[in-house]
Amino acid sequence: MSGISSASRIVVKIGSSSLTRLDGGLDLNRIDSVARLVSRWRGSEREVVIVSSGAVAAGLDPLGFSSKPKDLPSVQAAAAMGQGLLMARWTAAFQAHHLDVAQVLLTTEDVMRRDHYTNARAALVRLLGLGIVPILNENDAVTTRELRFGDNDRVAALIAQMIRADALVLLTDVDGLYTAPPDHPGARLVTRVSGADDLMSVLVTGAGSRVGTGGMATKVQAAMLATASGIGVQLACADNLEHVLSGECVGTWFEPSQERPASRRLWIAHAAPSRGEIVVDEGAARAIKERKKSLLVAGVSSVLGHFDAGDVVDVACPTGLIARGVSGYDSDTLAQIAGLGTPELHSAGYEHPRPAIHRDDLAVLGDAFSAVNAD
Ligand SMILES: Nc1ncnc2c1ncn2[C@@H]1O[C@H](COP(=O)(O)OP(=O)(O)O)[C@@H](O)[C@H]1O
Numbered sequence: 001m002s003g004i005s006s007a008s009r010i011v012v013k014i015g016s017s018s019l020t021r022l023d024g025g026l027d028l029n030r031i032d033s034v035a036r037l038v039s040r041w042r043g044s045e046r047e048v049v050i051v052s053s054g055a056v057a058a059g060l061d062p063l064g065f066s067s068k069p070k071d072l073p074s075v076q077a078a079a080a081m082g083q084g085l086l087m088a089r090w091t092a093a094f095q096a097h098h099l100d101v102a103q104v105l106l107t108t109e110d111v112m113r114r115d116h117y118t119n120a121r122a123a124l125v126r127l128l129g130l131g132i133v134p135i136l137n138e139n140d141a142v143t144t145r146e147l148r149f150g151d152n153d154r155v156a157a158l159i160a161q162m163i164r165a166d167a168l169v170l171l172t173d174v175d176g177l178y179t180a181p182p183d184h185p186g187a188r189l190v191t192r193v194s195g196a197d198d199l200m201s202v203l204v205t206g207a208g209s210r211v212g213t214g215g216m217a218t219k220v221q222a223a224m225l226a227t228a229s230g231i232g233v234q235l236a237c238a239d240n241l242e243h244v245l246s247g248e249c250v251g252t253w254f255e256p257s258q259e260r261p262a263s264r265r266l267w268i269a270h271a272a273p274s275r276g277e278i279v280v281d282e283g284a285a286r287a288i289k290e291r292k293k294s295l296l297v298a299g300v301s302s303v304l305g306h307f308d309a310g311d312v313v314d315v316a317c318p319t320g321l322i323a324r325g326v327s328g329y330d331s332d333t334l335a336q337i338a339g340l341g342t343p344e345l346h347s348a349g350y351e352h353p354r355p356a357i358h359r360d361d362l363a364v365l366g367d368a369f370s371a372v373n374a375d
């Protein structure tokens, strides 16, 4: 059995490739069948958030585009057109099972800024409490090239973290993760991923289907992001949703880590944008990693970039990135006092010197983080 059978709150993400027909239009039967199966699984006790791609794909035909346009304004126009059609169908499909849905369109700001993050979480949790099925997508019609998620796999993982879901289901057009793109001779299905090591010999490509966005690469990154937060991920073909929701191990199961870090640490590690870098010496790196201590100013070797006190920054040692945290000082000040011990800080006029990063504001990054953030 997979972790889905014991879950009470799940996020189900369904990709464009599974929501559109070969001729380009929305696959209405697919939406109906997902709504039917999800409603049945949900019953009266469980909670589901759906992350639905497909807005751009749904808008192509009505706008007379024969394929996904390359320029952003046309993509935005297709998304604006398609999102309404998509929601109309999800609404009707769930209504057939006496469930109401609500549309939530996100921008990166809603996840990157802490106040927006807690605000979005409050809205989602309230919707779930009201017995509604939130249907999420990126707000593609208004996002800029620089400030867009670009892929809903990552959105789904961040949302699963945000609402502390028990499991994440990623539905796509192939059976799961293969050792190489499925059209490669000899590619085999990987049924279980227990950690980053299991991905060493797996070849994924970013190129997806005709309408899909990130290919398998974004799904694997999203799965690693979720599992690092203690959320198990079932990656499966949308055709197999019934089996997935029955708890059968179809597709690829990404095992969750045993830890479930606090929500604030998850936000620091995965959602917040990094504004700069604090380079620390090896003693400080050990104190942070092994003894879970605060980063003291004495352990700071140098400072890169320009940031304010309260910004999230990377923490690196000579061997690489080790943590992320909220800086207690702005970059100019920290660069001036870097390396000073407490007595020297007192002499420099800091009566009660703060740590460079307090341990409550530090997220130590594991191997999964590197897999998640690899390009
Ligand atoms: N190692 C791999 N295993 C499985 N699929 C892969 C792999 N590498 C690349 N792919 C491709 O990723 C595609 C799924 O990604 P995508 O088209 O973006 O789907 P979606 O629209 O569901 O998000 C598959 O159709 C497959 O061709």
Ligand SMILES: N[C@@H](CCC(=O)OP(=O)(O)O)C(=O)O
Pocket (backbone or CB within 6 Å): 014, 015, 016, 017, 052, 053, 054, 055, 056, 057, 079, 137, 138, 140, 150, 151, 152, 153, 208, 211, 212, 213, 214, 215
């Ligand atoms: N937000 C976009 C989909 C982005 C995306 O991640 O697509 P996909 O790879 O099909 O899940 C849309 O609704 O068209």
